[in-house]
Amino acid sequence: MKLIDFNNKAYEYNKLEKEVLDFWDKNKFFEPEYKDERDETFTIILPPPNANSPLHLGTMSGNTIQDILGRYNRMNGKKVLLLPGKDHAAIQTEVVFEKVLQKRGIRKRDLKREEFYNLCYEFCMENAKIAREQEKNIGLSADYSREKFTLDENITKIVYETFKKMFEEDGLVYRGKRIINWCVRCQTALSDIDTEYQEEDSKLYYIKYGELTVATTRPETKMADVALAVNPKDKRYRHLIGKVIDIDSIEGKRSLPVLGDSSVDINFGTGVLKVTPGHSKEDFRLGEKYNLPIIMVIDTNGKMTFEKYKGMKVKEAREKVVEDLDKMGLLEKVSDIKHNIQVCERCKSVIEPLVSYQWFVKTKELARSLIDEGEKGNPKIYPKRQEKNYLRFLENIEDWCISRQQWWGQRIPAYYCGGKITKINESGDITEEILGCGNIFVSIDKPKECPRCKSKKIVQDEDIFDTWFSSTQWPFSSLGGINGKDFKEFYPTNVMETGRDILFFWVARMGIMGLYVTEKIPFKTVYLHGLVLDKDGKKQSKSRGNGIDPKDMIDKYGRDALRLSLVSSVAPDQDFRLFEEKIKGYRNFINKVYNSSRLIFMMLEKNKNSLPSIKNSYGAYSTKTSINISREMTDHVKKINRLFKNYEIGLVAFELQNFYHHIFCDIYLEAIKPHQDDPKALGEILYVFYQNILLLHPFIPFITEHIFQDLKRLGYIDTENETMDYEIYPKL
């Protein structure tokens, strides 16, 4: 690294930042072993970004916050590990990559599973490379020698081991018949997070059920009804609860029991609900509660299985059913209704709730001990108010469907002796039969035979794991699992910094899986950040065209400026607006840092020969000026450390800038200028300046590293450290 050329009046960030970047890249400063003698560790497992696209600003903002915490702790004598990784993001990537293939004129169904997997793997590796460059480019001081990908062999092995232990030892995983969100187009089960709601105009049909009338938007599922339900508080129907009523229907005469359940909304429609456990989530729950049978009339292609409408698509069947009901005199009336329909987040197809055989984790039992810990404040969550949400989620947690009918991901290591057959019988009941000796077993390596009957005819489950099943094990799998060397040294981690939108899906379940596998909660502190919005408060996205290109901003304003813009005025869990003028403002601040350094270096150089005592007076506040810099510094340093303790990163950034610009430069430097030929004053300037540069370093490490290198080279500071990250942060 060359000395800063102080002939330039403006800071040449691009050139100078690149020098720093190269310097860091060539050395191993960010590997914890660099200072192996340090005892106390500080670990952050960085949330692995999806390997299907370059990083967006939200991820970069998170990276910057984590880097600031990493550097701050490094400067506080800790052995710091920031562990980077990339996530395969199962279904999301699969859909993205399908579109990429489409552009190349290839259809997924024309490829073999393995071919698809390999092409997708290549695609992800390319994107991971871009993301890695971006991370380094904003100065993320992570240890890339330890970087992981969620589909790395050793990671998958740990995920498989967990699954085996859950299934075979503890019975916490089961294969069950439950209702799931089914995407007809993607042909897969989806978790709630993979779906969203869209408002749609539709019809509400009032249909006669014997003496009662039911209002429904889904008449085509009526052949799968197994009961009716009313609210016990509803005076109109209270007398019918517990009775069985006879009805006429398309499928003939039937008898349906009438249930009383408080979940029924008295004010919706007629206040009578038809219970269809095969095709509605709420009804499935009622079915479980009252032990009702399950009937299905729609298959995984979104087509009817009921004989009369066999093969028809749902919408088509709906019209036909309504027509038939009308003919039978069972249709009372039709009204318009706006309602939200659940659609696949990726392809926007309508979700068909249906019952199928899937793998589930019994999360309720596992959540119990995490709730106990949570009530004791473990982990500590910033902002604190999210603790309530976190606990409530855990208390209401449902069994977790972890199987997906996709190709991109970790294939479930479950095997069926002789294979299996799933079918829906005449009465619409779904059944599954395991062939061979009926054994289902889990094996981490590819098995040669059934361990029970020794049959060689064994078939692996076609499904893959939900991406969250692997990512919730990331805090320990990325450290090599419970027997890993890194695990022993760095687990549990100190901080989990992530978007507040995945508190439930990721953070809470990481707690569950971590506690189950390692008997420890994987992190001591959770820090949740908000979303990055544009100037008008809208979410930044490519499709809106309001997204800021990080590379563009780096070229225009530099890395340090971008970093500041990503963390300044950021409060935990609070969305913040980012726009170009803001970044420009931070560029001006960086320039201020540069020019004040230029002034100080000039003053020092000018008096170089008359400064034998500089190191003696170093650290002393000796000059009388209009400002009491000693007290100002004391207060400032106290404040900064206090804010750091409370993870008020945005406020720290703000205070640092404010102090440096308006106290240090505008007042102090101006006041001390007249004394600049006094060696004692110069010692003081140097000391105050360096303290400030140290304080700023975690936030704007490029320019401060450069200044540090120059101060060291010119002999103004006395240090053995090769990089500023190992200097000691000002404390009182």
Place this chain on the structure above:
RNA sequence: GGGUUCGUAGCUCAGUUGGUUAGAGCACAACAUUGACAUUGUUGAGGUCACUGGUUCGAAUCCUGUCGAACCCACCA
């Protein structure tokens, strides 16, 4: 339906456990400058702290209610 957050200058936001005259940046106006920095400095204008009622010696801050904005969870039969 349940929950959370927010509403402070034209804009973006600070404002610690209640305490003088409510702050900063941007934008605006005037002035300065060849001595670190026009990517600068000084000064100025600009606020009924959404509204209402209350607690208090004292409220932007605490409490009640209203209005407005955003978000999360559940549900949408």
